[in-house]
Amino acid sequence: MDNNPLTYILTTAKLDATGHRWLAALSGFRFSLKYRPGVNNRDADALSRRPYTTEWTQLTPDGVQALCQGTERRVKGGIEAEAIGVMAAAVPEFYCNPMQLRDENLPTFSRQDLKADQARDPLIALTIKALSANQREILLTNSPSGARLVYKEWERLKMLDGVVYRRGPSTSAEEIQQLFLPTKHRESVLRSLHDEHGHLGAERTFKLVRDRFYWPCMRAEVESYCHYCLRCIQRKTLPTRTAPMSHLQSQGPMDLVCIDFLCLEPDASGQGNILIVTDHFTSYAQDFSTKDQRAPTVAKVLMEKFFVHYGLPRRIHSDQGRDFESRLVGQLLxxxxxxxxxxxxxxxxxxAQPERFNRTLLNMLGTLSNVEKQSWSRHIATLVHAYNSTESDATGYSPYRLMFGREARLPVDLAFGLSLDQTSVASHRNYVDRLRKNLASAFEQARLTSGNREQRNKKEL
Known part of the structure; x- marks a missing residue:
């Protein structure tokens, strides 16, 4: 282009609401902006000045009917769309991606299915050949794309019952076995751990994938998938500044619980309020949809839906809302x-903690389809579970793990027969001893990570 200021539209340009809306529409395409002086930009000038001499053509009624017959209504995967035949080159690649239209459940794969799929994948088949012969140099002879990256991971590769795994990094004492995922399953895995898991950010999605699977250039592929996710583009905005330090301190799970109300537009069932309850130490969150914010409602929800399931906290922290400061709630506590x-x-x-979670939850609710938004109270529990089962930047662990001592089992784990807990126990006593040791290590690491994050935020502010 010959307009130099437009080259900054993706970086430092200050746009109004209309400009941001146009930019959001363009974000679904892969493009780069380069400046070319007008003298050298003759290609574009020639196109805009090309003489147009074609005259209008009068169509007969039969011709109009023939054109109308080219428009058809297709129903595929529960999604209706009207389309008229066009050249394939005229449709941007992004909108040809079937991942944006599929609405399928992830099938379940047996070990024999995984062995067969790995054997049909060129890169994994070569890896199996190298592991069977114990000769890593095989990966460098007539190697397909990505073989050199697999060559560097040789010491961490192994075969279990004929299936290739990689020994992955772990924040706990237990070793992670990453399944070497065939290419044909990568789209469905990304769809399950991003689209169907609350449309969380690229880093959280990558950590979910990393704890279960391996393939070359995995991080770049996950980041690209999340970057070009249409629902994320339409709803999410970039943070403008780092969150300030928190003055609240907690020593363990259920030591300090924060509560807050999130008010939304009532859905079809009449629910318009969400009581957010978060454990300060683990960041574990729970949501309870209510029709009002009255004190009896708060007291009933806390007693019947939270305390009886998670036990009593030592402290409860809230704002000065009338519902939280009422005599009824005070007498109950x-x-x-x-x-x-x-x-x-x-x-x-x-x-700060429930306020920050509210922003995350609103972003997740914003990625729902228009039909799902009309009954958002039916989907909110699933979204909160997705948040709890992903690693938190503040602690380095998922809230679910810090609260219950193990990772949540997700649909993708059942589909591929994965188990994040690789160690079996012989008795309840052994399980309790191992759980106590793992939780003590996780709590200490979470305190260190949280302290380091506060110090880093302090320097940035």
């Missing part, structure tokens, strides 16, 4: 022996 603290007026930073 006093009866149970729970200490109540609160923020200063009009200072949401004092209850």
């Amino acid at each position: 006093e009866l149970l022996g729970i200490q109540k603290t609160r923020t200063t007026p009009y200072h949401p930073q004092g209850d």
Whole structure:
């Protein structure tokens, strides 16, 4: 282009609402902007100045009918679309991607299925040949794409019952066995761990994939998939600054619980409020949809849906809303022996954790389809579970693991027969001993990670 200021539209340009809307529409395409002076930009000038001499053609009724017959209604995978025949080259590659239209359940694969799929994949078949002969140099002879990267991972590759795995990095004492995933299954795995898992960010999605699978250039492929996800582009915005330090301190699970209300437009069932309950130490969150924000509702939800399932916390922290500061809630907490603290007026930073979770939850709700948004209360529990089962930047562990001592089992784990807990136990006592040791190590690492993050934020501010 011969307009130099337009080259900054993707980086430092200050746009109004209309400009951001146009940019969001263009974000679904892969393109780069390069400046070319007008003197050298004759190709574009020639196209815009090309004489147009074609005259209008009068169509007969039969011709109009023939054109109309070229338009057909197709129904595939529960999605209706009207299409008229066009050249394949005229359709951008991004919109030809079938991943955006599929609505399928992930099938279940047996070990024999995985062995057959790996044997049919050229790169994995070569890896199997090299492992069977114990000769890594085989990966360098007539090697397909990615073989040199697999060559560097030779010491971490192994075969279990005829299936190739890679020994992956782990934040716990247990070793992760990453399945060497064939190319044909990568799209369905990314769809399961991103599209069907709340459309979380690229880093969280990559960690979910990394804990289960391996293939060359995996991070770049995951980042590209999330970057060009249409729903993420339409809904999510980039953060403008680092969150300030938190003054609240907790020593373990259920030591400090933060509560807050998130108010939304009522859905078809009449639900318009969400009581958010988060454990400060583990970042584990729970949501409870309510029709109002009255004190009896808060007391009933806390007692019947939270305390009886997770136990009593030592402290509960909230803002100064009338529902949280009511006599009824105060008497309930006093009866149970729970200490109540609160923020200063009009200072949401004092209850930062649920406020930050609210922003994440709103982004996840925003990625729902228009039909799903009409009944958002039916999907919110699944979205919160997706958040709890992904690794948190603040602790280095998933909230689910810190709360329950193990990772959540996801549909993709059942489909591929994966188990994130590789160690079996002979008795309940052995399980308790191992769980106590793993949780103590995880809690200590979470405290160190959280402290280092606060120090880093302090320097940035």
